[in-house]
Amino acid sequence: MALKYQETLNRVYAQLDRLGDLPVFSATVNHIRQISSSSDTDAMSLAIAVMKDPNLTTKLLRLANSSEFNRGGTKVTAVSRAVVLIGFERIRNLCMTLKLIESFGEKEPGTQVEDLLVAAVLNAATARDMAISAGVLDIEETYICGLLFGLGEIVVAFTLPELYREMLQQRKQGLYSWTCIQQQALGGQFVTLGRDLIQTWGFAKSVVNTLRTEELVGQSSAQEQLNHKIVSGCYELFEQIYHRSEQVTGEEYNQQLSALSEACRLPEERVETLLGESVRLLCEHIEEYGLSHKSLIPPVKASGNEQLDEVTRKLAFYLHSRQDQQKQKKVYEVEKHHEEQKRALDFAQQQLAYLDKMSALINEKAAAPRVLATCVEAIEASSSLERVVFCLAGQKGDQLKAKLLEGVQLEPLLSYFDLERSHPQSRLFFHILDRGVTLLVADARDVGWQQRLPLEFLQQVRPSGLIIAPLMVAGKAIGLLYADKTEDSGLIEDSDFRVFNQFLLQSRLALELSKSSGADKPLNT
Template sequence: MSAAAEPEYQIVATLNCPDGLSVLLASRDGAALALVESAAELPDAPPRSAFRHPLLLAWQGPVRLDGKDYAAYRQDTLQPLRLKALPALPLAERIGLACDILEPLIHLHASGKCLGRLYPETVLSDIHQRVALLGEHACQALSPERLRQELLQAEQLLRWLISAGAPERECDPELEQWLAALRDPAADAGACRRALAGLQDWLARHQRFNRQEGGRAALDHLLQRMRHAPDFPALSQAIAAINKSNNADSERLQALSSAILKDVSLTNKLLKVVNSANFSQYGGAVSTISRAIVILGFDTIRNLALSLLLFEHLHNRAHADEIRDVAVKTLFTGLLARSLAPACGVREAEEALICGMLQNLGELLCVNYFRDEYRQIQALIAAGAGVDQAAHQTLGAHYADLGAATAALWRFPERILTGMEPMPAGAVRQPQTGEMRMKALSSLCRELVCQLTQSGIDQADASRKLLQRYSRALALEWAPLERELAQAQTLLSAYLAELGPEAGQGPRSQALRLARLDKSAPPPAASAPQPSAPDPTRLQATAGSAGRITVLSAGVQDITNTLLGDYKLNDLLRIILETMYRGLGFDHALICARSGSDLPLQARFGFGEKVELLLPALRADIDSGDSLFRKALERNADMLIDDIDAPAIAQHIPAWYRQMGAAHTFVLLPLTLDKRKLGILYGDRRQAGSLAIAPEQLSLLKTLRNQALLAIRQQPAKL
């Protein structure tokens, strides 16, 4: 071919494809082009494509050179795979390229089209392993014959790519099965999708963020130092207890509510959030953790509890300024992830909140427990070092390493551990699982929040580049990103308003509250905190009997609302027990019931410290002896025992109760229905004489018992 025929095109290289057609690498007016020879005459201009895909390069127009027709494509920084030094690429990167090749083929097949030509000469990539396929000009209607040809071409190309240009080399058996599936004569249009899923699964498992390697000794040293901090063991125990509650359906509500109720501050804060405008769509105030779980779901309440526990604990440390700044950044990342979840196709919004927050866990732990090292890291960053480089140089591990190791120590489930992992550099591939989509979302939010706290950069340009990086994974557009950023800022302002005037005053906190993607847009309006429903949880803030009456009254209303709808009997009984437990300050509150008329009472479930040890021990044979449990049921009489060692009482306390050693004062409320002795509501305190119940409290306590009887009457077979 002579360049003189068309002097404006400078031919750089000629690549011959297996089908006899050529690909010319050329330049014209400073633009790099790929000219793909066509077997048929091309139209004067490319038609508007109805099956456009970001990895399918759009052709620019026809070119005629030396009597041959070519389709012109912008090459820019892309080079054909044929010219790529494949042996220098790790296997995982080559498989990533293979995944990117299959993705647009699947899109074409779904549109009833096929590419027709798939060779190392017609697939381009850049130094970041971003792929672009040539051939839009030659797309044809899909037919069984053309599909068969395309699958064979795909199998040959992928085998060549994965083997680094040596297709005769033996392949990993797991990879071989997906390549062989493309070659199967019976393969259909779903073969590419199945192959992509298999390769993506292999890639996900082999590119997992490794929590065991890379500075393991340094990580162990950091974890050991945190274990010796005065408050870290208590925080770890609380978080691990909440995570441990993810067990069988019949037990997990009890386990989760018990874990939360051990922390009065967490209980009150969680109920306040549940009763806020963001969660009150079901109507009416919620006064118990048990009902909150029933209404909003186990996962929502567990994840809310974890986020509150983590943020509240690490936000309220004494050396507060720089810690509050990082804590607010951590919270905002989670709020942004939760806000963006629906727009990004992530269903578990509250789980997105956790994963988003945990993206910054390593930095938050560092600023809390390694203050000197944190300041050294900040100094290195100010001097021009990257965050990862500065953290590794100072700590011997990255922030992500520290966060992942601690989250594993806290027994977070595997899907959340996956969701908090950072994404590798380069374009983020289309996720094949919900876990990988969650990971992409939380990683996007972390990167965006870090970007928004930086000064001296063009936020609009940086945001567009970030959206481009995640465009295939999340399909997030500019308008939803702006809208949800403003929503997250509103939620952050409302939350910080509750924490006091010093919250959110740090430079990064201020930057996040006022951040805009586009400086030409008006600044976000300062929004007042959303009014929340009346707070039924102020037992600690309201002194004495009045505060307990507030909790008991709210609980009675809570149970009334539950009785008016569909409910499970055990769920409602747990709400009653929790109201008793919190409203009267019991050490333990339990329900004892009989499985049959001739069987003894047996404690079913309840609340209080080490209640799981008390449940099997509390077993009363009411048909023999002279115990107070039998008397209460026989007489259907409520009993308040002030001191089990009082002379008039001691002989009526059964031996099995003394062996438990649980409490010296307790109350018994019999559950008798139509002369059937069903069970007893039980509440206790350890110290004798400490259980004083005012008349109004006693009236509300009896109302709770009557509500229990009403629920049992409606569902008698389920007790």
């Protein structure tokens, strides 16, 4: 058997060499592991190591913005922020998980590699949760042990697909136990193969010692033995739930459940709850991991154990329901995307039409009222900004009054924009007028802006986002151009700001030419 096992190991290594340096344990991941374990490392150092792999960076940021890791809801756009938010150890483990999936994605049909990868992620997440209750000193190491516990089987399925398919066929026939089939086909067990691989790849001794066959577990430390009980117990329970391990006496599930319950010092009901929670949580984010919902759904069939069948049935029902919801969500997102594209095209066409109008007004040196009216109309028609107002400054610069308005729900704007410089609540608007600066507030509901914007303005006008800019002619501010979205609408988009600025500049040019030609008329006529 030892000779046969060595032959298997040699074949695996030969295939790994032929397939190239698999990125799962490439220099990037090894570097990330080394950096994250150093006491001198800061968030930026780890972020730089992650960003050397663009694919890993993209997937990591998607997960960092998921509800599992980003409870605050603020969008995470920088890897350094993700490191701070999630933590060094969890970033390292997420990198390992994503690379495992990327490296061993199914390339051979019929080997069920994706099912094995789903099992690895489930095992890792559940083992970590169990380790918290069991008093394990390093729960993130438990996660890694859980992730790699099935590595031997994953590698055989990936590198020796024909042999693995034959083994699955023998298992299906039910003449021999799965352990016996492994011994006959490989000369050893999957767990032994996985342990030898990770030892070669430089993993910590405590991780290597956790991946032992049952007869060798006694040679490990107490913490390593506890880790082994947790990761192997979770693994075996998921093997039962997904019907990869057949019930012989009908009591295997209960025995495994009882053993894991004792190891983790948790009631059996709580253990089953954690198993289900891990499946549900992975279901929420499975696409970010690069896996499919189909591989997560356990088959529903009679096992001979009513308790096991009930657990499987509930999970399958939940996952099928979530899969249907995800399909509906995708259909909605596609329809929404098409609508947004059509809307953007409509805006672009309106923008071109109004640019032609503005060009005509510039050429004929049109009077200010026509220019300003066209500008206000153009911004409202060519963007998702819902309300646009031109406020005329008084001759002494001590008043601002709404003169031209376009859009919806204009009454609050007409009522509010009758401002006196002497009023404290008007200070912001006259400051913009005097300084000649533009103010962009993409989200007026942000706490910071809620504290800085005038209270009366927020209560009366109720914008969700806004833009304010002075309209300057010959170095003098003649008024303010204001645009916003109502409180139930979205944020100010980049395209909105571009349209606003474009017509603001066109209006300035038109008014400058009109004034220089002497064709200008008083604005308050």
